Amino acid sequence: xxDHSLDGNAMAGLLGExxxxxxxxxxxxxxxxxxxxxxxxxxxxxDAPGMVMRCLHCExxxxxxxxxxxxxxxxxxxxxxxxxxxx
Amino acid sequence: xxxxxxxxxxxxxxGEVTGTRTETPRTRSLIVDLPHWPGHRAGQHVDIRLTAEDxxxxxxxxxxxxxxxxxxxxxxxxxxxxxxxxxxxxxxxxPGDQLEFRGPVGGYFVWDVSRGGPLFLVAGxxxxxxxxxxxxxxxxxxxxxxxxxxxxxxxxxxxxxRAELDRLAPDGVTIAYTFTREQPEDWxxxxxxxxxxxxxxxxxxLNTRPLVYVCGPTPFVETAAGxxxxxxxxxxxxxxxxxxxxGRER
Numbered sequence: 001x002x003d004h005s006l007d008g009n010a011m012a013g014l015l016g017e018x019x020x021x022x023x024x025x026x027x028x029x030x031x032x033x034x035x036x037x038x039x040x041x042x043x044x045x046x047d048a049p050g051m052v053m054r055c056l057h058c059e060x061x062x063x064x065x066x067x068x069x070x071x072x073x074x075x076x077x078x079x080x081x082x083x084x085x086x087x
Numbered sequence: 088x089x090x091x092x093x094x095x096x097x098x099x100x101x102g103e104v105t106g107t108r109t110e111t112p113r114t115r116s117l118i119v120d121l122p123h124w125p126g127h128r129a130g131q132h133v134d135i136r137l138t139a140e141d142x143x144x145x146x147x148x149x150x151x152x153x154x155x156x157x158x159x160x161x162x163x164x165x166x167x168x169x170x171x172x173x174x175x176x177x178x179x180x181x182p183g184d185q186l187e188f189r190g191p192v193g194g195y196f197v198w199d200v201s202r203g204g205p206l207f208l209v210a211g212x213x214x215x216x217x218x219x220x221x222x223x224x225x226x227x228x229x230x231x232x233x234x235x236x237x238x239x240x241x242x243x244x245x246x247x248x249r250a251e252l253d254r255l256a257p258d259g260v261t262i263a264y265t266f267t268r269e270q271p272e273d274w275x276x277x278x279x280x281x282x283x284x285x286x287x288x289x290x291x292x293l294n295t296r297p298l299v300y301v302c303g304p305t306p307f308v309e310t311a312a313g314x315x316x317x318x319x320x321x322x323x324x325x326x327x328x329x330x331x332x333x334g335r336e337r
Contacts, residue, residue, distance in 0.1 A: 005305060006329070006330050007327075007328060007329050007330070009132060009148065009192060009193050009195075009196070009328060010148050010330075012192045012193060013097060013133075013134035013146075013148060013189045013190060013192045014134075014146075016096060016097035016189070016192060017096055017097050017098065017189070018096070019096070020095050020096050022193075022194035024192070024193050024194050024195045024196075025194045025195060038195060040193065040194070040195040040196070041195070067146070068144060069142075
């Protein structure tokens with residue numbers, strides 16, 4: 001485990017601008033290894049200009065996001081599926 | 088908490104600093120008036136955005152230290168010397184300053200009295216901050232849920248909220264410090280990093296099935312949570328929040 005990694009809480013505010021859910025509880029299916037994990041538990045690297053969320057289990061990139069100038073760019077190709085619970 | 092509550096999207100809102108409190112040489116609390124704050128749960132955090140004169144923006148996430156019962160939101164920030172945001176918040180921000188906030192954030196690392204206990208809180212350094220929100224919430228609700236806090240810091244002067252922790256009624260509250268580098272004179276308590284024996288001694292008995300919240304730097308959290316599972320504590324009742332070795336700012 002890289003010491004610079006944060007947990008998924010670090011990206012939850014940004015994701016919360018896009019999705020109307022409490023995003024740390026939403027689970028993601030990693031397109032790399034197939035692991036299903038709550039976003040709040042994944043690893044986040046915020047050292048770069050943007051943020052990178054990596055799979056807790058295989059370290060594949062799940063989500064890359066950059067915000068600035070009132071815009072957000074988000075690349076979610078590493079997420080095969082999101083699981084959102086209803087009420 | 089069942090399911091993924093539909094909240095509506097988060098947006099930035101302006102808050103005004105109404106007070107500051109120096110906690111330790113490296114940490115300061117900011118008390119903020121947020122007119123549109125939707126309320127939060129103990130353990131959640133909030134993003135803070137600073138905008139420079141040239142338009143450059145930096146966003147970091149900070150744990151909320153105040154309980155849900157407070158009308159104002161308090162965050163406690165640790166200064167990271169190479170940080171972009173924390174030196175301003177710790178050394179510069181003054182009452183009357185306006186900052187941008189987005190939150191609350193987080194739904195996993197939260198506790199309220201309805202979840203019960205007994206509660207075992209394990210803090211490494213500034214990892215105490217979200218746990219303090221839980222402690223204050225317990226106090227605000229006059230709860231008698233047994234509370235054990237294990238708080239690891241390098242030196243006595245690094246203890247955040249020391250006076251307030253000392254004032255907690257002893258009924259049902261047990262606080263253990265471990266000072267990993269420098270100890271007070273005549274100190275007879277723990278004086279090392281968390282290990283198996285230390286946890287076995289400090290944790291509530293296994294058969295009380297405590298609810299455990301661990302917050303601190305990544306290696307601290309992984310060590311503590313891993314050892315607790317090895318000691319037999321229910322992994323399903325251990326909640327963790329970790330931040331990088333670079334500290335609270337993220």
